[in-house]
Each structure stands twice: as structure tokens, then as C-alpha cells.
Amino acid sequence: MSYVQGDTIVAIATPPGEGGVGIVRLSGPQALRIGQRLCGQKPSSPPWPARQAQFRRFYSPDGLRIDHGITLYFPAPHSYTGEDVVELQGHGSPLALAALLQASGKHGARAARPGEFTERAFLNGRMDLAQAEAVADLIHARSEAQARAAAASLEGVFSKAVAVIHGQLLQLLALVEAGLDFSEEDLGAAHDIAIHEGLIALQQQLLQLLQQAGQGARLARGGRVIIAGRPNVGKSSLMNALAQRDAAIVTPVPGTTRDVLREEILLDGLPIELIDTAGLRESADLVEAEGIARARQILHSAQLILLVADAQAGWQQDDQIILDELPSIPKLLVWNKLDLVANPPEAPADASACAISALKGQGMNSLRAQIMAQMGMDHNGCAFSARERHVEALARAGDKVAEAVCLQKAAGHPELLAQSLREAAHALAQVTGKIDVEDLLGEIFSRFCIGK
Ligand code: GDP
Numbered sequence: 001m002s003y004v005q006g007d008t009i010v011a012i013a014t015p016p017g018e019g020g021v022g023i024v025r026l027s028g029p030q031a032l033r034i035g036q037r038l039c040g041q042k043p044s045s046p047p048w049p050a051r052q053a054q055f056r057r058f059y060s061p062d063g064l065r066i067d068h069g070i071t072l073y074f075p076a077p078h079s080y081t082g083e084d085v086v087e088l089q090g091h092g093s094p095l096a097l098a099a100l101l102q103a104s105g106k107h108g109a110r111a112a113r114p115g116e117f118t119e120r121a122f123l124n125g126r127m128d129l130a131q132a133e134a135v136a137d138l139i140h141a142r143s144e145a146q147a148r149a150a151a152a153s154l155e156g157v158f159s160k161a162v163a164v165i166h167g168q169l170l171q172l173l174a175l176v177e178a179g180l181d182f183s184e185e186d187l188g189a190a191h192d193i194a195i196h197e198g199l200i201a202l203q204q205q206l207l208q209l210l211q212q213a214g215q216g217a218r219l220a221r222g223g224r225v226i227i228a229g230r231p232n233v234g235k236s237s238l239m240n241a242l243a244q245r246d247a248a249i250v251t252p253v254p255g256t257t258r259d260v261l262r263e264e265i266l267l268d269g270l271p272i273e274l275i276d277t278a279g280l281r282e283s284a285d286l287v288e289a290e291g292i293a294r295a296r297q298i299l300h301s302a303q304l305i306l307l308v309a310d311a312q313a314g315w316q317q318d319d320q321i322i323l324d325e326l327p328s329i330p331k332l333l334v335w336n337k338l339d340l341v342a343n344p345p346e347a348p349a350d351a352s353a354c355a356i357s358a359l360k361g362q363g364m365n366s367l368r369a370q371i372m373a374q375m376g377m378d379h380n381g382c383a384f385s386a387r388e389r390h391v392e393a394l395a396r397a398g399d400k401v402a403e404a405v406c407l408q409k410a411a412g413h414p415e416l417l418a419q420s421l422r423e424a425a426h427a428l429a430q431v432t433g434k435i436d437v438e439d440l441l442g443e444i445f446s447r448f449c450i451g452k
């Protein structure tokens with residue numbers, strides 16, 4: 001892999017604010033020289049030893065002492081970016097770090113753009129694109145499950161799975177192409193069977209990977225659940241029970257809840273936005289048409305609606321009216337106040353139902369499991385993190401392999417079959433960024449933080 005011959009970039013790698021340690025990181029051909037200047041050394045000084053912590057003083061260009069700390073030098077290509085990298089680890093003082101940054105600029109470094117260190121790591125072949133994206137996902141993880149999944153992708157779990165399927169695809173393509181110069185009779189049935197079996201195996205593996213990637217992407221993106229129902233059936237109480245804290249206000253007077261509209265909870269590490277429709281209606285009244293459109297959009301973007309009804313009161317006409325008004329996304333009827341009745345009542349014919357007591361906690365585990373199932377998450381957790389972009393690419397690859405299966409059944413178009421497989425391979429290669437991703441890079445790396 002060739003190195004990006006470019007400028008030397010610099011950034012504060014530690015988070016803003018005061019802290020125990022603050023790190024300034026340089027990457028590029030001048031990293032060592034600039035690092036040495038920052039430590040008051042002459043341009044002719046010998047290079048620092050590789051990967052060795054050394055205590056040094058840091059100076060401004062006019063010789064004023066800024067700080068002291070540890071320096072580390074990672075010569076190319078064995079560094080995060082694949083270029084020469086120097087780290088100055090000083091005190092976590094925003095002023096000292098800003099002074100170091102400024103001094104680096106005077107010595108010829110340029111301030112790094114968001115994600116530029118990782119972009120260079122990708123361009124220099126230190127990691128593939130899915131791994132680079134996992135770096136950002138790990139940094140931005142909001143739950144332990146998200147962080148674990150991102151760490152797995154960063155390690156290459158996802159990339160390896162893609163590479164295995166990509167390799168099999170290419171083998172199969174070679175087999176198909178080998179047959180292009182021969183007639184069906186020359187090749188015999190064995191050739192056909194080998195291709196058929198290869199295609200079916202590929203299809204299954206792609207489907208499995210697509211499911212896993214779908215879960216990984218869902219885990220990163222989070223879900224949205226709407227809570228609907230008549231006043232006083234226990235919507236706010238259910239929100240509290242799911243959130244496991246008393247954020248929403250519960251009042252015993254019908255129709256007077258002025259509760260929190262949205263609540264972000266973690267369900268097995270999956271961030272879920274809970275939205276109480278009572279609140280939606282209120283906000284819709286306040287800001288009229290635009291509010292209503294927004295409320296509708298929020299309703300439609302949910303993966304699940306929990307329609308809460310009172311188990312003691314049974315199914316009421318008003319429940320039916322609310323049910324009829326709800327958009328056609330998956331719904332679960334939740335009989336609440338199970339603690340007040342011996343058995344949950346009959347549900348209206350076409351609804352799946354469960355019974356809980358938001359107050360006493362009965363049935364809550366089963367409800368949580370049903371919500372997770374509706375989100376497409378299995379309870380073993382996510383194997384790795386992924387993004388919508390990856391899911392789409394895998395789906396495209398799956399479509400192309402399905403196309404190849406059809407073409408093979410129809411027989412007589414080996415060149416079209418080969419073309420489908422080539423396109424499938426192309427889609428897979430986009431996941432790891434082997435081809436055709438130039439247009440994506442700006443978009444992907446601009447969402448990183450500066451210094452990474
Ligand atoms: P909302 O108007 O639908 O948001 O209903 P709330 O959550 O404000 O609850 C209305 C009333 O029902 C309150 O007095 C709650 O304490 C009570 N309630 C909610 N859930 C349960 C439950 O599971 N069992 C019992 N017994 N009362 C409940």
C-alpha cells in the first residue's frame with residue numbers, strides 16, 4: 001500500500017477540558033521533526049528511539065516553557081495512521097495543549113480535520129473502511145453493548161466475515177468463467193452441480209451475515225417505540241417501568257398527565273426512544289399543522305406501538321377508536337393493571353397481546369423480550385457493529401446472488417451468471433472499502449471527532 005505523501009497534521013487527541021493527561025498527536029512526514037522542535041531540539045538532532053516513552057520539556061517557538069511530559073515516536077508504517085506519528089503527553093491543561101497546538105502550527109503542522117487520523121489509517125491500509133467506521137462507533141457508543149459490538153468490528157470480526165464470503169464468490173466466479181469457453185456437454189453435470197451448490201451455500205451465508213449486520217446497525221441506530229392508549233390506563237407508569245426510574249409524572253386524575261413526551265431507555269444495551277402519544281397530541285395542538293405532521297412522522301418512524309389498555313376495564317369503545325387511528329406499523333396490545341384482575345381479558349380478534357402490571361412489575365420481562373424481538377434483536381446480543389450502508393451493500397450482494405441462482409436454473413446464460421456474481425462481489429467490496437468508496441469518505445470521516 002502506498003503512503004499518502006502529504007502534510008503533517010496535528011490535533012489534541014484527548015477530550016476538551018481539564019484532565020490528568022492531555023495528548024497532542026502529530027502524523028505525517030514532518031511529525032518527528034516538529035516533535036523535536038517542540039521539545040527544543042535542533043533540526044539536526046538524531047531521531048528519537050521508536051515506541052519508547054521519554055521524559056521531555058515542551059517549548060513554544062520563542063523558547064518559553066509550555067509543559068513537560070512524555071514523548072512517543074511511532075515510525076511509519078507501524079503507527080495508527082501508517083505514517084510517522086509523534087505523541088506528546090503533557091498535563092490535561094486546555095491552555096498548555098492549545099499552546100502546543102499553536103506551536104506545532106508554527107513549525108509547519110496543519111490542524112487535522114475530524115477523523116483525519118483514521119482516514120489516513122484507512123488510506124494507508126492500516127484498517128479497512130468497516131473497521132474505520134467502527135472506530136467512530138466505539139467512540140460514540142452510548143451503551144456497553146454498543147461499545148462491545150464496535151470493538152468486535154474494529155478487531156475485524158465483521159470484515160473477516162465479509163472477506164470469507166467475498167473469497168467464495170470469487171472462487172465460484174472462476175468456476176463459472178472456466179465454463180464459458182465450453183459447451184454444456186463438454187462440462188458435464190458435475191460442473192453444474194458444483195455451481196449450484198456453491199450458489200446455495202453463498203446465499204445462506206449472505207443471509208446470515210445480513211441478519212447480523214442488520215442487528216448491528218439497529219444497535220447503533222437505536223429504536224423507537226410509541227406508547228398509545230386512553231387517559232389513565234397507565235402509559236406514564238409503563239414508561240417509568242421501562243425506564244426503571246421516575247422521570248415521568250404519574251397522576252391519578254384522568255387526562256391531566258403533563259408527562260415527559262420522550263424517554264430514552266436502554267433495553268439490553270439497545271437505545272430506545274419511548275414516546276407517549278398523549279404528549280404528541282398536546283404538542284400537535286400547540287404548534288398546529290406543522291406539529292401534527294411531525295407527530296405523524298414520528299408515529300410512522302417507530303418500529304412498534306404499544307397500545308395500553310386497562311385490564312380491569314376490559315376492551316372499551318375508546319380503545320377501539322384509538323386502535324383504528326393508529327398507523328399500520330406493528331402493534332402490541334398491553335393489558336395493564338394485571339394486579340387488579342385474576343386473568344387478562346379477551347383481546348380484540350386481530351391484536352397480539354400481553355399482560356403486565358406497570359405498578360408491580362408483573363410481565364415486564366416478557367414485554368421487554370417482545371420489544372427486542374420486534375426490533376429484530378436476538379437475546380444473545382450483537383456479534384458486531386454495522387451501519388445502514390453495510391446492510392444495503394449486503395442486501396445488494398444478496399439480490400445479485402439470488403439473480404445468479406435464477407439464471408442458473410434457466411440455464412444457457414453463463415456470461416450473465418458471471419456478471420451477476422461480479423456485481424455481488426463488487427457490492428461486498430464496498431463494505432470494507434476495497435473499491436468505489438471515494439465518494440463516501442468525506443461523509444464518513446467528517447462525522448468523527450477531531451483528533452481521531
Ligand atoms: P396514563 O394517563 O395512561 O399515563 O396513566 P398513568 O400512568 O398516569 O396512571 C394512571 C393511574 O393508574 C395512576 O394512579 C397509576 O398509579 C395507576 N396505575 C398505572 N399502572 C398501574 C398498574 O399496573 N396497577 C395499578 N393497580 N394501578 C396502575
Ligand code: ZN
Binds near residue numbers: 237257259276
Ligand atoms: Zn400519561
